[in-house]
Amino acid sequence: xxxxxxxxxxxxxxxxxxxxxxxxxxxxxxxxxxxxxxxxxxxxxxxxxxxxxxxxxxxxxxxxxxxxxxxxxxxxxxxxxxxxxxxxxxxxxxxxxxxxxxxxxxxxxxxxxxxxxxxxxxxxxxxxxxxxxxxxxxxxxxxxxxxxxxxxxxx
Amino acid sequence: xxxxxxxxxxxxxxxxxxxxxxxxxxxxxxxxxxxxxxxxxxxxxxxxxxxxxxxxxxxxxxxxxxxxxxxxxxxxxxxxxxxxxxxxxxxxxxxxxxxxxxxxxxxxxxxxxxxxxxxxxxxxxxxxxxxxxxxxxxxxxxxxxxxxxxxxxxx
DNA sequence: TCTGAAAATGAGGCGGC
DNA sequence: GCCGCCTCATTTTCAGA
Numbered sequence: 001x002x003x004x005x006x007x008x009x010x011x012x013x014x015x016x017x018x019x020x021x022x023x024x025x026x027x028x029x030x031x032x033x034x035x036x037x038x039x040x041x042x043x044x045x046x047x048x049x050x051x052x053x054x055x056x057x058x059x060x061x062x063x064x065x066x067x068x069x070x071x072x073x074x075x076x077x078x079x080x081x082x083x084x085x086x087x088x089x090x091x092x093x094x095x096x097x098x099x100x101x102x103x104x105x106x107x108x109x110x111x112x113x114x115x116x117x118x119x120x121x122x123x124x125x126x127x128x129x130x131x132x133x134x135x136x137x138x139x140x141x142x143x144x145x146x147x148x149x150x151x152x153x154x155x
Numbered sequence: 156x157x158x159x160x161x162x163x164x165x166x167x168x169x170x171x172x173x174x175x176x177x178x179x180x181x182x183x184x185x186x187x188x189x190x191x192x193x194x195x196x197x198x199x200x201x202x203x204x205x206x207x208x209x210x211x212x213x214x215x216x217x218x219x220x221x222x223x224x225x226x227x228x229x230x231x232x233x234x235x236x237x238x239x240x241x242x243x244x245x246x247x248x249x250x251x252x253x254x255x256x257x258x259x260x261x262x263x264x265x266x267x268x269x270x271x272x273x274x275x276x277x278x279x280x281x282x283x284x285x286x287x288x289x290x291x292x293x294x295x296x297x298x299x300x301x302x303x304x305x306x307x308x309x310x
Numbered sequence: 311t312c313t314g315a316a317a318a319t320g321a322g323g324c325g326g327c
Numbered sequence: 328g329c330c331g332c333c334t335c336a337t338t339t340t341c342a343g344a
């Protein structure tokens with residue numbers, strides 16, 4: 001759809017660093033004027049390279065301090081069964097990520113929630129009602145050593 | 156540090172939706188004028204509620220189409236051993252997330268990389284050199300059914 | 311903490327190269 | 328595809344309540 005050159009990738013890197021960096025500052029950094037920077041960002045957005053510009057919130061400060069990863073194994077692996085599970089899992093607002101996986105289980109869920117008590121309730125009332133589940137195994141995050149959404153910024 | 160009220164949380168919700176939403180639009184939505192919106196956002200940033208405003212990039216379009224989750228078990232669980240592992244793991248740029256976990260393994264890594272060939276090389280040259288690893292097990296993402304960073308937006 | 315307004319900065323569009 | 332200019336919108340600061 002759009003074939004980004006080195007300048008485009010540099011712009012992506014800068015916007016990963018700061019999604020509100022001004023076009024002027026970007027232009028100075030990539031050694032172009034504001035106009036091409038502007039049009040390149042438009043193209044990068046329209047073509048889907050930039051999925052979204054968003055504020056990343058600290059979950060601990062807003063009562064979502066507990067993160068769980070849950071592995072799910074289904075009873076049957078028909079297309080219908082897989083699609084049903086996905087349709088229900090993604091509706092749960094505490095389920096932030098849901099992946100269909102290779103290997104010994106079928107799905108991996110990232111769940112963020114207030115605390116263990118709230119998790120208990122989520123488990124009883126929502127997770128346990130997900131369709132066609134054969135087995136679920138949950139691991140909790142003790143500490144976050146790294147969380148990075150930026151692909152272009154070297155650590 | 157800072158105790159956000161309902162208006163602050165509403166502002167967070169809007170900035171999760173669109174990190175570049177103008178203060179004017181935010182002000183209209185939360186029924187305040189621009190000045191308090193401005194000062195609230197400053198406070199939310201300084202106090203760490205907003206970790207960062209960033210562009211989320213589509214990894215598939217920039218040659219990072221393969222995502223792996225790797226579970227790591229260490230040989231020894233001394234503080235030194237844990238810290239050593241973390242220090243080395245977070246240096247690897249393909250390791251986007253690294254968590255210390257409860258349960259039958261110690262760490263969970265999220266790895267994004269070009270393709271399986273590149274993963275093979277990463278495994279041989281970097282992952283296999285991580286210190287004090289007893290066991291590693293990797294699962295690959297077949298498809299992403301949900302990826303959400305916004306805590307306040309109901310699905 | 312809020313309102314309203316002024317000053318500074320940025321965005322987005324146009325003609326020309 | 329780039330530059331410089333122009334106009335409008337937005338951000339940011341300030342006085343005052």
